[in-house]
Amino acid sequence: MSKHLPRIAMVAGEASGDLLAGLLLDGLQQHWPGLPSQGIGGPQMVQRGFEAWWPSDKLAVHGYSLEVLRRLGEIIQIRRQLRTRLLQNKPDVFIGVDAPDFNLGLETDLRAAGVKTVHFICPSIWAWRAERVEKIRRAANHVLCVFPFEPELLARHGIAASYVGHPLASVIPLEPDRAAARTALGLQPEDTVLALLPGSRGAEVKYITPTFLQAAVLVRQAHPGIKLVLPAAPAQRPTIERMVQAAGLQGAVQVLTGQSHTVLAACDCTLIASGTATLEAALFKRPMVIAYRMQALSWQLMKRKQLQPWVGLPNILCGEFVVPELLQEAATPQALAKAALEWLDARQQAPERIAALHQRFTALHHSLRRNTSVLAADAIRQVLAA
Template identity: 65%
Template sequence: MTSNPTQHQFALVAGEASGDLLASLLLDGLQARWPDMRSVGIGGPRMLAHGFESWWPQEKLAVRGYIEVLRHYAEIAGIRRQLKARLLKEWPQLFIGVDAPDFNLDLEAGLRSRGMKTVHFVCPSIWAWRADRADKIRAAADHVLCIFPFEPALLEKLGIAASYVGHPIANVVPMVPDRAAARSALGIQPDVPVVALLPGSRRSELRYLASRFFAAAALMQRARPEIQFVAPAIPALRAEVEQMLKASPMAGKVQLLDGQSHVALAACDATLIASGTATLEAALFKRPMVIAYNMHSLSWRLMQRQQLQPWVGLPNILCGEFVVPELLQDAASPEALAEATLAWLSSPDKVAALEQRFATMHEELRRDTPTLCADAIQKVLEG
């Protein structure tokens, strides 16, 4: 320990757009509990809006897949070393790793071994794949904040202290989204079919999925010319998405948005979407979806070996069955993606049943997350 703890200073690391949203809601609770607090580390625009001081750009950590991480390993490992050294020097009251387990768990373990208190926000999906991570979580975190109701009991059996705090996004998304207002905001007529394209928030995801999604959109438009397409892009990657769009058959035919993924989901009739947190957001918006993913073939083979459940998409995992299609790796062809998405647009009865299923899920996930997070963190601080 190099210095005394700084009162009401919290360090956070959120490695991607979804983590930025989760962390911003966590900051709501911390700032309500400790109004004089200072927050530092690595974060995105939503965290910055809370006065967060980001020492590195969040995009540096937004890499997914074994092979993709290897390409950036030296830079990411260097950031983690420098960050650890700076945190040990400044000694915040608490370190909170927000998701990004490959980056955060090792960092947390290193800090905790030196005596710093640590919390991990979002239980790594050891119930879905990589069960071997349980030992790493136990070494890394004094406490885990869980966003799914079944997780604390599972962690307790493994000797890991945890609390269920609800899913923060469940409180951000209204129970009945205002489709008309969202369409008005985007300048879209109320009666036209709309498909939202969400090929991911990481550069590696866009590389593997964006062109497929745009090719699928071209096939959908050929089958139903009246369909309008919207595609949210995080501002840091918008230029790359624009480039891919210009090189596709959909050049000039997709409304590209700066962020605004929630507006796009509220406005659409169906979404073609990359597997990840965004699929849960789509479910909370009660939207039918086709979940897709594609990655480097070696990354895919390694991931398959560690998969514990037949589902990859969060809506299917939470429902315990395939309530929406998953088209992964070679199955994610433009033709298959287009066919599965179009099927939702011509199946109003199935859509209505899915909306009811998602409404039930939404109720189960709604909690006062900022306050519950602050309660759990206060208990950790009080030891």
């Protein structure tokens, strides 16, 4: 192996991208100890020696329309400055981690200038916005895919790709330790625990959290002793705590900074915003109710681009509604509470339903479990050697 350390530039948007990029850096640093990497990233990447020129939460936006337009100017300016900086001092490879609306255009410009480009996580062209396949073809020398059916789909469009497994499937144990998680959170083995995961973006917190809390009030009426746990992104915790107080749940909801994996390991059921967290919940083998709410115009635009009947990753990967989805107008507190109570009551009344879900999610976990960090690093090394 050459002693030359390649210089890696990366962009990861939001907490989920930061986690994925951190795991990717683990694999790269096994090949190249002391590997320099710079760009846009979060705390997981920084812990691994990444030089963050901007924090990843600068790219966290939600939907379309007004909430994005307010941030658009700043994001465009960041991309312009980053592009200039990378073209003036070209890295050996640029890796865009998720954030396709930001990264694909940047990758296209860098690739045209001779920089090798890798996109980590194939945009979900199989679910919605299929037109992005042309952008991917122009942007990426290679795509690292986290779902097994994606490389064949990309190959049909002349795009080189590798299946590397989903890194979360290796991070999350096949049999999560519920007892240890409950001990860590101060919960008792016999407690009934409902986890509330409304998302980490500011707009998600705004549109989803109040509805989740109103649903929790209704669930508590049916199960007065239930324990409610809500892991919050650090920047969102003050806002969430005010919402908890406004819902009359102060003292009834345990609001935590982070610790979403511990919460999912500990809970009996979760109300959860659609996104990567739903896959995490599936890997923890937890019953869930998937929900989403956003600004009305954003919702109309997204619906028109949807290609499948499901939006939650567990349902998409299983090809059917294995867990309920309640979206936009359907995501009422009453409907969410009813769906959550059906899972909670099934523990005694229909345990076979819980067992069947556990079996389905275990099979899904096995299909996604690969040595992702090493496989991804090997693919990037081959791109560099080409």
